[in-house]
Amino acid sequence: MKRFFCRGALAALLSSSLLSAAAPSHAAGYPSKAITIVVGYPAGGSVDLTARVFGEALSERLGQSVVIENLGGAGGTIGANRVARATADGYTLLVGSTNEMVIAGMINSAVRYDGLKDFTPVGMIAAQPMMLVASRETGVTNAAQYLEKLKQGASGAYTFGSSGVGTALHLAGEMINESTQTHAEHIPYRGVSPLLTDLVSGQLDFGVFVMSSGLPHVKSGKVVALGVTETQASPAAPDIPALSGTPGFEKVDINVWFGLYGPAGLPDDVVAALRSALDDILQQDAFREKMAASGATLYQPGMDAAQFQVTETEKYGRLVKLAKIERQ
Structure with a gap:
């Protein structure tokens, strides 16, 4: 797979070499090895497709291999749990969706992670109706x-x-x-x-x-x-x-979304490096075309993923109550 450093990454590298008195940051050397993106579903679904198209673009942008690890089962929660418990160094990430990041914890007592507390929300990628x-x-x-x-x-x-x-x-x-x-x-x-x-x-x-x-x-x-x-x-x-x-359906506005997450406590400079890469990828014509072919709409660069998830948690909490779904 082709590897290259963008001008921003090269500038950061040159800058760090001049500041010999400063301790090296995570971002200056990040990533120095392959990144694993976990998908909590089998290959072929909408989350997997998003992760693979994004992973290819991320590899090109960061100059390192990106490996997709499908860890299906329990509605995406097995994969999410793996990332929640991973070392917070930026080398194990999750492309997570609405179900495992918001809904699962509301209805399943076996889910041992908190979608709001146990992850670092890097940014939102796309949504499908x-x-x-x-x-x-x-x-x-x-x-x-x-x-x-x-x-x-x-x-x-x-x-x-x-x-x-x-x-x-x-x-x-x-x-x-x-x-x-x-x-x-x-x-x-x-x-x-x-x-x-x-x-x-x-x-x-x-x-x-x-x-x-x-x-x-x-x-x-x-x-x-x-x-x-x-x-x-x-x-x-x-x-x-x-x-x-159609009259009567005016309040119907809901989709399935996909975001990029790391474990809680991901270093700020690693988050910044990943967010910069994500923002660039969201503006790439080739990425946009591949995602549009699947019916996905991309989110705007720089979106506040943390606040978005809070809002989505409130929305789905109301719907879970409406549907009278008992927590099992």
Whole structure:
């Protein structure tokens, strides 16, 4: 893999050589070896895709190899726990998502880390909308028809599926219930494949997918897209409208996001080096194009990741209560 030092890194190196009386900082020699980015999910999913595209760009930017370590299981929390317990030196990082960084600790007592206290938030990378889809058996082809059908039926007469209790997909469905003042009954699945099977067969009425995993099935005609869960259509699928554009769905604004984290106590100069690299990467045309192809929207450089996570924790805490999810 090609390695190079950017002008900023070269300037820092020259500056440190002139200041012989000063103790060497972490950033002056960072990174001096390969960096591991942990992903708490198997290869092929939206978090893994984000980590791999970002990891390649980070390797080029810092001049060191970046290794992706997939440590799937328990909704991303096994991987997150590994990083929370790692040495805070900048060589073990996490590309974390909404579920393991915010939601999991609210609903699972087995989660032993605190998403706000046990990590250093380096910065936000990107977000993907979710999409509400319908089984072809329902005859529903748009959000207005969905609302009409749900309002005509008894509470719980229709069902929606997600990839599990307490996931961002589940809570997006609950947000749709709240916004539309209807109630589709939630059916949890162990992944996308069984959910899709029941949608195609008509055993399930509706489903919520992350854009990157749902779009292929929409394009193939297996399911019908009713709308995305953000306030604007995605550039990756401009023909699928935003749900919030339909009366009754105005409060639907939720996505799955991806951020870069290190263990708590990451040295300030290492954080600064990583944030500088992240900010540069977010402005690279090649990175933007690769991420846009998956339906992702990049965050702005310099975003306050710590405050963002506080806000997201408050939002999802409310949704967990709304869904009456008991902490297990």
